[in-house]
Amino acid sequence: MEWIPHGERMVYESPWMSVGLVDIEIPGGRRFEHHVLHNADASGAIVHDPERGMLLLWRHRFVSDSWGWEIPAGRIDADETPIEAAVRETVEETGWQPHGLTPLVSFFPVNGLSSMKFNIFLGSTATHVGEPSDPSESERVDWLPLDRLRGEILSGNMSDGLSLSAVSYFLAFGANHSPDSAGA
Numbered sequence: 001m002e003w004i005p006h007g008e009r010m011v012y013e014s015p016w017m018s019v020g021l022v023d024i025e026i027p028g029g030r031r032f033e034h035h036v037l038h039n040a041d042a043s044g045a046i047v048h049d050p051e052r053g054m055l056l057l058w059r060h061r062f063v064s065d066s067w068g069w070e071i072p073a074g075r076i077d078a079d080e081t082p083i084e085a086a087v088r089e090t091v092e093e094t095g096w097q098p099h100g101l102t103p104l105v106s107f108f109p110v111n112g113l114s115s116m117k118f119n120i121f122l123g124s125t126a127t128h129v130g131e132p133s134d135p136s137e138s139e140r141v142d143w144l145p146l147d148r149l150r151g152e153i154l155s156g157n158m159s160d161g162l163s164l165s166a167v168s169y170f171l172a173f174g175a176n177h178s179p180d181s182a183g184a
Contacts, residue, residue: 086098
């Protein structure tokens, strides 16, 4: 029951994203053009300190005109690995240097529309190294204890899908689970 691509033509390209129309054939033989969004892969960090809580940003997103808590995250530059991007984004957006990041989970947030893969890393400590290098990233940076974080999620204050997926995964499986241990 695979969908079969027969080619793609780009309708928009920029350094941030490209939009293509894929000539797709679905089971049964029907063909049509399907929009596909190509973004660079991205990385994020969940930094959870048992004493402080989880390191998060409170920010506004103009596209959805919404405020909410998000993990530090962003696209992976061409010259860096996913873990290097997670460290860089955390420092740039929060002013905290995470330590001992390990892979937690990777996923395709909108795999019916976009090719972007999101990589989440987990750290348990961080050192404050200064103010965020881009103050326009968030209104504030804060450590939320897990009980408060759960309440914020239930109140709808984490509506960013990438952050919500990553944090929900962490809350469900904790630091003792990684994709490599799924069958263990």
